[in-house]
Amino acid sequence: MQKGMHTDTERCVRAVRSKDARFDGWFFTAVLTTGIYCRPSCPVVPPKPENMVFHPSAAACQQAGFRACKRCRPDTSPGSPEWNQRADAVARAMRLIADGTVDREGVPGLAARLGYSTRQVERQLLAELGAGPLALARAQRAQTARLLIETTTLPMAEIAFAAGFSSVRTFNDTVREVFALAPSDLRARAPKRTPGPAAAPGTPAALSLRLPFRAPLTPDNLFGHLAATAVPGVEEWRDGAYRRTLRLPHGHGFVALAPRPDHIACRLTLTDPRDLTVAISRCRRLLDLDADPVAVDDRLRTDPVLAPLVDKAPGRRVPRAVDEAEFAVRAVLGQQVSTAAARTHAARLVTAYGEPVDDPDPEGGLTHLFPSPGALADLDPGTLALPRARRATFATLVRVLVDGSLRLGVGSDWSEARAKLLALPGFGPWTADVIAMRALGDPDAFLPTDLGIRRAARELGLPSTPAALTAHAAAWRPWRAYAVQYLWATDSHPINLLPT
Known part of the structure; x- marks a missing residue:
């Protein structure tokens, strides 16, 4: 198991205080007094160091009961560069999860592709990322749902299906838990965008x-x-x-x-x-x-x-x-x-x-x-x-x-x-x-x-x-x-x- 940057508290505090965007995606800051988690470059006044804890993934923050910051939108950070520069099983698992393997094939399918047992994969991901493959895939679904809610006019039921949720109820509960807003409220808060060119009849709409x-x-x-x-x-x-x-x-x-x-x-x-x-x-x-x-x-x-x-x-x-x-x-x-x-x-x-x-x-x-x-x-x-x-x-x-x-x-x-x-x-x-x-x-x-x-x-x-x-x-x-x-x-x- 590799030691992640989130374990270096002093370095993380420095990055948060300087609002250093280079570290967005490397780690996430959970604020004990507010119950939210942020990217290092969050524009709000940094909390006191004793009120900050650091996690290696958005999924780990969510598992610990923290909600995504509405200001810095940590779920939209660039991905951690770790997963594309490493060749070990954890990095390969993260690349596969990002490619939708868990949603399509489940955790057994992920483990089979890696050549490990499901227990080994879950243990390694939990040890390094603070979350197992299901939680990591769930965080990814939540991010996709937010993107569709804020950038399209698709009905919520279609968004739930498109983002990979098994039911509308699970979709609603996850969005409320992660973003502290109902899907309809999340859409209402989204900035109004200038519509692009209309698609031809019968052609799928484009997303910008x-x-x-x-x-x-x-x-x-x-x-x-x-x-x-x-x-x-x-x-x-x-x-x-x-x-x-x-x-x-x-x-x-x-x-x-x-x-x-x-x-x-x-x-x-x-x-x-x-x-x-x-x-x-x-x-x-x-x-x-x-x-x-x-x-x-x-x-x-x-x-x-x-x-x-x-x-x-x-x-x-x-x-x-x-x-x-x-x-x-x-x-x-x-x-x-x-x-x-x-x-x-x-x-x-x-x-x-x-x-x-x-x-x-x-x-x-x-x-x-x-x-x-x-x-x-x-x-x-x-x-x-x-x-x-x-x-x-x-x-x-x-x-x-x-x-x-x-x-x-x-x-x-x-x-x-x-x-x-x-x-x-x-x-x-x-x-x-x-x-x-x-x-x-x-x-x-x-x-x-x-x-x-x-x-x-x-x-x-x-x-x-x-x-x-x-x-x-x-x-x-x-x-x-x-x-x-x-x-x-x-x-x-x-x-x-x-x-x-």
Whole structure:
């Protein structure tokens, strides 16, 4: 079990007194005299230290009988960066809970995915987070319910269903307990928003959300990479936003994501509102919004070669993926070819095997969901315009994804998944590590054989051979995936430029 920041009382008190937003999501402050819990940056006058107790999660605060602060809305904090930078069972469990696993499969399903017993999972989560998997999932449902109450006109019964509650009564009781307000009162207090464009008849309504992040955030390589590698029909850059289709547990969706100075503007259209929590979680992972840029950049600045790059554009994120299997397929299609060629190969696959969808925006160009591994199972590799060896690699990847001998997902063990990838014919270190970095979210994945990285290293005076560069990069751990972004950004390639 890892010792959480909430156990360092002196450090937590300092963060609360300075209203330091960098620690939002790291811990929560429960105030004994008021019975509420807050984020560290709450704008109200901080309570006396003897009246503060600290918890590692909103669920733990709720379990202890505290209500969410109406002023700072701690349930809307960025997620703890712990869960995306660690590879242990607790971190994997938190990623799976955020992806809706407990709501869909229950605690036994969560435990099975982790390879532990339900008792082991409950014990580990309770020890580190002060709450078990059911309580953590309940806190997530409450947050989703609040979001729907405040940003939509959906009837309360539909919101209860969409947020994952088993009954309207449970929904009402949970909202009252967590927020000290009835759902109707919560809606009445919400700021009035300017309505967006009306959806076409029969089209699901769009939700406009603000996705918070820890500052700083440099968006150019993040959105530039997504736009430059966008697969036609599945992704596009239009009107200042990255748009794509989403394959979700209960249906599909469309999302538009645009950078703003203090948040990411997110516009979601879902065929089934039950997918809201999962869609938000996957968009946050795609943009790496729960990262701790201060910790990352402080470590990389210790290298005098990287320090100027970090100072010039601090807060670079790792562009990730909303679907791990999709990214693995695209990584194979992109082996040893240009970005443009990789897009062309993927677009042909989408046209032939993707599931057609109707873009809710009449001017949009989204036409398909990226084909699932099952849809590609009967594909004749000989029809692919790829070298014979890569066709074999593609066929092998699809086979192991379909039969389940390779599982790529938010709960994957990074080392185990990488080892299984490297054991497949045609998978070298570059392919395995780019999947680990972009799809699985390993913050320490490194690409010393990448031509762009070697060129940047040579121009900066760093060792340029893979072995020597890997040895030098040991000082960047555990954030080598972020060093990759800073090195890539020294080039003028479109992946490093915010589209106009």
